[in-house]
Amino acid sequence: METSAKEGATEVIVVPNDELRKVISDALAANGAPRIVADLQAATLVEGELRGHASHGIRRLAVLVERMRRGLIIPNARPVLEWVAPAVLRVDGNRGFGPAVAYQAIDEAIVRADETGIAMAVISNSSHIGMLAPYVESIARRGQVAVVLTTSEALVHAWGGRGATVGTNPIGIGVPTMNEPLVLDMSTASVSMGKILDYAATGRAIQPGWAVDALGRPTTDAAAAADGGALSPFGGPKGYALGIALEALVGTLTATAFGTDVVGTLDSEFPTTKGDLLITISLQRLGLSGMLPALTEYLDQVRDSGVTGPADVPGDRARRTREQRALGGVPIDNEVWALALKYAEGLS
Amino acid sequence: METSAKEGATEVIVVPNDELRKVISDALAANGAPRIVADLQAATLVEGELRGHASHGIRRLAVLVERMRRGLIIPNARPVLEWVAPAVLRVDGNRGFGPAVAYQAIDEAIVRADETGIAMAVISNSSHIGMLAPYVESIARRGQVAVVLTTSEALVHAWGGRGATVGTNPIGIGVPTMNEPLVLDMSTASVSMGKILDYAATGRAIQPGWAVDALGRPTTDAAAAADGGALSPFGGPKGYALGIALEALVGTLTATAFGTDVVGTLDSEFPTTKGDLLITISLQRLGLSGMLPALTEYLDQVRDSGVTGPADVPGDRARRTREQRALGGVPIDNEVWALALKYAEGLS
Numbered sequence: 281m282e283t284s285a286k287e288g289a290t291e292v293i294v295v296p297n298d299e300l301r302k303v304i305s306d307a308l309a310a311n312g313a314p315r316i317v318a319d320l321q322a323a324t325l326v327e328g329e330l331r332g333h334a335s336h337g338i339r340r341l342a343v344l345v346e347r348m349r350r351g352l353i354i355p356n357a358r359p360v361l362e363w364v365a366p367a368v369l370r371v372d373g374n375r376g377f378g379p380a381v382a383y384q385a386i387d388e389a390i391v392r393a394d395e396t397g398i399a400m401a402v403i404s405n406s407s408h409i410g411m412l413a414p415y416v417e418s419i420a421r422r423g424q425v426a427v428v429l430t431t432s433e434a435l436v437h438a439w440g441g442r443g444a445t446v447g448t449n450p451i452g453i454g455v456p457t458m459n460e461p462l463v464l465d466m467s468t469a470s471v472s473m474g475k476i477l478d479y480a481a482t483g484r485a486i487q488p489g490w491a492v493d494a495l496g497r498p499t500t501d502a503a504a505a506a507d508g509g510a511l512s513p514f515g516g517p518k519g520y521a522l523g524i525a526l527e528a529l530v531g532t533l534t535a536t537a538f539g540t541d542v543v544g545t546l547d548s549e550f551p552t553t554k555g556d557l558l559i560t561i562s563l564q565r566l567g568l569s570g571m572l573p574a575l576t577e578y579l580d581q582v583r584d585s586g587v588t589g590p591a592d593v594p595g596d597r598a599r600r601t602r603e604q605r606a607l608g609g610v611p612i613d614n615e616v617w618a619l620a621l622k623y624a625e626g627l628s
Numbered sequence: 629m630e631t632s633a634k635e636g637a638t639e640v641i642v643v644p645n646d647e648l649r650k651v652i653s654d655a656l657a658a659n660g661a662p663r664i665v666a667d668l669q670a671a672t673l674v675e676g677e678l679r680g681h682a683s684h685g686i687r688r689l690a691v692l693v694e695r696m697r698r699g700l701i702i703p704n705a706r707p708v709l710e711w712v713a714p715a716v717l718r719v720d721g722n723r724g725f726g727p728a729v730a731y732q733a734i735d736e737a738i739v740r741a742d743e744t745g746i747a748m749a750v751i752s753n754s755s756h757i758g759m760l761a762p763y764v765e766s767i768a769r770r771g772q773v774a775v776v777l778t779t780s781e782a783l784v785h786a787w788g789g790r791g792a793t794v795g796t797n798p799i800g801i802g803v804p805t806m807n808e809p810l811v812l813d814m815s816t817a818s819v820s821m822g823k824i825l826d827y828a829a830t831g832r833a834i835q836p837g838w839a840v841d842a843l844g845r846p847t848t849d850a851a852a853a854a855d856g857g858a859l860s861p862f863g864g865p866k867g868y869a870l871g872i873a874l875e876a877l878v879g880t881l882t883a884t885a886f887g888t889d890v891v892g893t894l895d896s897e898f899p900t901t902k903g904d905l906l907i908t909i910s911l912q913r914l915g916l917s918g919m920l921p922a923l924t925e926y927l928d929q930v931r932d933s934g935v936t937g938p939a940d941v942p943g944d945r946a947r948r949t950r951e952q953r954a955l956g957g958v959p960i961d962n963e964v965w966a967l968a969l970k971y972a973e974g975l976s
Binding site: 364365366368370395396397398399400402425427437438439440441442443445446451453455462464466495496514515516518519521522524525526527528529531532533535538539540541559561562563565566567568571572574575578579581582583585586587588591592593594 | 714746775810867875876914916919934939
């Protein structure tokens with residue numbers, strides 16, 4: 281480990297991936313999580329770091345620990361899974377860790393999709409699931425097509441509106457190929473709130489299109505965006521339309537909250553009221569595995585259309601970052617790392 | 629009917645909605661379509677006009693007629709529908725009209741979803757289905773949540789790429805509410821190719837972000853975009869990622885073509901090689917109808933967040949346009965209308 285140059289305003293340390301995983305797992309275990317659950321949650325945060333999305337990485341540890349301490353996450357919760365229709369699994373997470381609940385649902389749904397062709401799981405009362413990429417990738421690696429959606433705290437404004445009324449509602453899609461799966465994982469916001477807060481903390485101007493102020497006016501003032509403003513959707517009115525449609529779809533089907541009633545993934549105060557939805561489709565059951573060579577060839581053609589080197593297909597860039605960091609380590613904010621070590625040693 | 633002011637370079641005539649529907653249906657019937665099929669296809673094109681999307685309106689009639697004459701559309705085709713798994717319907721359109729095939733699939737899928745909770749139909753060998761909004765809206769009006777996807781000719785470039793390698797791949801989502809359903813229908817391209825061609829024909833500059841030239845360079849020259857260039861995805865790299873993920877998902881699950889192998893909706897030369905995919909989810913079967921009051925209230929809160937009047941929820945704008953045009957008539961290009969009349973009278 282070495283302390284590297286400043287990144288933004290904070291000191292950064294480079295931590296080997298295995299050590300990162302171990303310390304996070306120890307921190308969770310020290311606070312009462314069974315080791316298997318702690319390992320899975322740790323692996324999920326590490327995936328966020330490995331794929332270059334620190335907002336879904338170790339930074340989330342403090343909130344998870346605090347939520348455990350307040351009983352908002354029950355580390356040894358037993359989720360209740362019920363097939364409420366032949367192809368639909370309803371999951372009550374019983375305040376369990378998001379990854380433990382989601383992977384249990386995935387295991388059930390994949391088996392069912394091998395019978396029914398398509399299966400859907402709707403999950404409520406489960407903590408933050410982190411990046412969607414690992415989930416859709418794990419399904420795709422098992423030969424099924426995956427769609428994973430989740431709602432989140434309202435941070436995005438309506439197009440033409442003021443105030444945060446829509447979640448950052450990401451969409452995940454995984455499709456198997458002959459080699460690495462196609463893996464889409466994107467938020468419907470232009471940027472993360474973490475990025476706005478980073479810019480505000482260091483007094484830098486944000487880019488046009490990232491956010492509006494409290495009156496709904498586009499702004500480049502990070503502080504104005506953070507103080508009663510809202511993130512802008514990606515891609516203008518279309519990104520907003522997609523984000524709110526996903527909010528309506530996921531909230532309705534998971535029987536969870538909408539808009540500003542969604543709480544409990546960023547705070548340490550409230551039970552989680554967001555929902556997760558996953559759809560998995562069995563290529564084998566539908567006799568479609570024979571499509572994969574043509575799909576693979578197509579994706580390679582698209583890569584070959586790049587003007588200055590290969591054009592990326594969804595998943596390519598995160599895979600490169602992941603490979604680099606798996607070997608070379610993960611840059612972590614020094615203070616965040618110090619806190620994780622304290623948790624792991626039972627000192628905080 | 630009256631000839632109104634110029635719109636772009638062409639004379640525009642305002643046609644009452646009923647007359648428009650009748651003339652298109654007559655044109656299709658005069659070329660061999662059974663009346664029930666002709667009426668449904670006509671209604672679909674008229675929906676495009678009513679909702680303000682002329683690119684999916686009467687402008688498509690000439691290609692449909694030519695495709696019928698060449699045997700590329702079989703007007704009295706009998707699609708083959710087979711439940712290849714309990715929740716998955718495979719549909720071979722047998723070269724039938726897109727709307728006739730799609731609504732037949734919807735009717736079957738909705739009934740099945742009332743048993744299995746979720747059902748999916750994968751459609752191939754069927755002609756262009758037009759706007760997605762009428763389909764998702766019709767499913768939502770029957771109390772189910774709908775997702776409808778379709779692939780289309782490659783017109784969009786990869787992010788960082790040159791040449792058109794990805795379809796305009798639209799996404800349609802419908803969710804019932806206590807009053808009008810939420811209806812999302814959006815292309816993953818920034819604009820339609822029709823718009824670029826209109827600008828090229830009239831020598832106007834296109835907006836930055838709409839398209840690239842043949843070398844993959846962003847351009848405001850409509851002619852350069854039309855001549856070997858490509859449409860840009862909406863929302864930059866995220867819109868591209870969404871579009872290609874949908875292409876992979878739909879092409880694989882419908883066992884149809886990818887990228888530049890997708891043909892047969894804009895031309896009069898090739899059998900249709902795109903695919904349509906629809907997912908429908910029964911709120912009643914899943915005991916979720918009780919979510920609709922909360923969803924309706926949420927959407928109204930979002931509307932109320934508008935800075936200068938209500939913010940739109942997906943479907944609101946098209947609904948306003950539709951109401952105006954249903955009463956006041958639809959503006960139609962004079963030449964397009966004249967040709968439709970000739971077809972209807974058997975003179976062309």
